[in-house]
Amino acid sequence: MTTNKRTSSTVLTDDSETKKRKKDDVTSSSSSTTSKEPTPTFLNENSPVKKLCEYGEACYRQKNPLHTAEYDHPPAREKPSTNKHLSPIEKLEQSEPFRFFLTTVHGISHIHNQSNAMSFKEILSTQHGQLVRSAQFNYMFDIEFILEQYPSEFRLKPLLIVYGDSRHDNHSLKLQSSPYPQIELCPARLDIPYGTHHTKMMFLLYETGLRIVIHTANLIEQDWKQKTQGIWISPICPKLNGTTEESKTNFKKDLIQYVERYRAKQLQFWLKTITEHDFSNINVHLIGSIPGRHTGPDMNKFGHLKLRQTLKTYIGLENDAQYSSAPIVGQFSSIGSLGATANSWLTKEFLTSLKQLNSSALESPELKLIYPSVENVRTSLEGYMAGGSLPYNIQNAMKQGWLVNFFHQWKADHRQRSRASPHIKTYLRATNDQYKQLLWFLVTSANLSKAAWGVLEKNNTQLMIRSYEIGVLFIPKQFSQSVFSVSDSPAFPIPYDLPPVKYQSTDKPWVVDIAYKNQPDSHGNMWDPSD
Structure with a gap:
């Protein structure tokens, strides 16, 4: 963690500028419209009259002097500008119905930071309304950086920081937040060893209602600059008029259940606030993990069993036979200890949840895992430094060499993010090996680990989870689609290219704690973690 002061170069578009552009666009469009009926054009009083060519812009003889002496052609229409800077509100409108974004990336073309891309500052923009107070749940924090992302008029508003309760984090965050009386700290209990508070979520309370943001980025500058991160932004949920409006996905109930498990007095205000707002316009499912040994009815409330239960309930029996062999993709930025063989947990317990439709399909679909290779990291915008956020260690890598058989490259050419190292975590299922359609899509903080997703114990009668995680699941039925x-x-805004590209024999998965000195990275540097 660091407390060094940082600045951001993100520029927001003023509403008046946006309106002016729209007016200019309309004027330009109307002035370039041509009539099908040819009309005479008078160049000046001495020039001959020319007829308008009936083929207009499409005429292939425009370079023929005999033709152009007799016929006139309309000026070519201006191509739509790719440099238009969309406002945060316009970005949200264009993202419907999914409201799923990647973070903006420094060093790629402007247009790829407009469509389905959002910066931290844009999430917090004054254009969304008058902020009353907010809460930030996360794993890593840089308090000065966070406050700089809030508009100046919101920086003194009450801010709750929810973090993992450890001696180091307690000391660091108390030190960082001590100059700011508007900041309150809420340590999240970590009752099981080696667990973390990995959830990345924002509560933004406006005068007009409550917004929930679920994303994958730590609240530090480097996570919002040149990495690929995912963000889901809810509509602003209005205050209730006496009823308990729920979404068709039970999002409100699941969110209350999740927040209650923190058992923290600092979150009582937010629990009350959630109950007082209308969540009926939310169309995604909440998939959370809470530390503990969950038994009985609680087993299906969290972790991979929550995902299993949701897929089983909402995908539908009619899809079971048709899609039982449809491929599944998992994409993540860290890997835990998964066992001596694939069948220890990955292709048995975890894949059973991922492949669930509406019955226990016996067929095992192909599982493809996207994780950056050494070459992906070396050639990234950050170079080897990107590997610091991909903490797969040599101890685990050596014990599970079998895992490389599942690995595929990080490749996102269509979003111009092949060189923006992924910190996003996603899981999806396609309808077939052409990857033209999806059965579901999940963006989450949960990496490929038992700590994040849970592991069954005591003859499958309890699910043990070590860490806090949060994600949202997109199911077509909730968007009135099959x-x-x-x-x-x-089109669903997929973060990376499909189908995934399998590792070649020379590719190696990135391992954070070994040296890479054979080739310099994109900045001319080598990597030696022992330095």
Whole structure:
């Protein structure tokens, strides 16, 4: 963690500038419209009259002097500008119905930071309304950096920081937040060893209602600059008029259940606030993990069993036979200890949850795992430094060499993020090996680990989870669709290229605690973690 002061170069578009652009666009469009009926054009009083060519812009003889002496052609229409800076409100409007974004990336083309891309500052923009107070749940914090992302008029508003209760974090965050009386700290209990508070979520309370943001980035500058991160932004949920409006996905109930498990007095205000707001416009499912040994009815409330239960309930029996062999993709930025063989946990317990439709399909679909190779990291925008956020260690890598058989490259050419190292975590299921349609899509803080997803114990009668995690699951039924299209409108904004590209024999997965000195990275540096 660091407390060094940082600045951001993100520029927001003023509403008046946006309106002016729209007016200019309308004027330009109307002035370039041509009539099908040819009309005479008078160049000046001495020039001959020319007829308008009936083929207009499409005429292939525009370079023929005999033709152009007799016929006039309309000026070519201006191509739509790719440099238009969309406002945060316009970005939200264009993201419907999914409201799923990647973070903006320094060093890629402007247009790829407009469509389905959002910066931290844009999430907190004054354009969304008058902020009353907020809460930030996360793993890593840089308090000065966080406050700089809030508009100046919101920086003194009450801010709750929810973090993992450890001696180091307690000391660091108390030190960082001591100059700011508006900040309150809420340590999250870590009752099981080696667990973390890995959840990344924002509560933003406006005068007009409550917004929930679930994302994958730590609250430090480097996570919002040149990495690929995922963000889901809820609509602003209005205050209730006496009823307990719930979404068709039970999002409100699941969120209350999740927050209650913190058992923290600092979160009582937010629990009350959630109950007082209407969540009926939310169309995603909440998939959370809470530390503990969950038994009985609680087993299906968290971790991979919550995902299993949700898929079983909402995907539908009619899809079971048709899609039982449809491939599954997992994509993540860290890997835990998974066991001596694939069947120890990955392709048995975990895959059973991922492949669940509406019955216990016996067929095992192909599982493809996307994790950056050494070459992906070396050639990234950050170079080897990106590998610091990919903490797969040599101890685990050596014990599970079998895992490399599942690995595929990080590749995101269509979003221009192949060189923006992934810190996002996603899981999806396609309808077939063409990857043109999806059965479901999940963005989450949960990496590929038992600590995040849970592991069954005591003859499958309890689920043990070490860490706090949060994610949202997109199911087509909740968007009035049978499947999500990857290409047809409204296309689901997939973060990376499909189908995944398998590792070649020379590719090695990135391991954080070994040296890479054979080739310099994109900045001319080598990597030696022992230095």
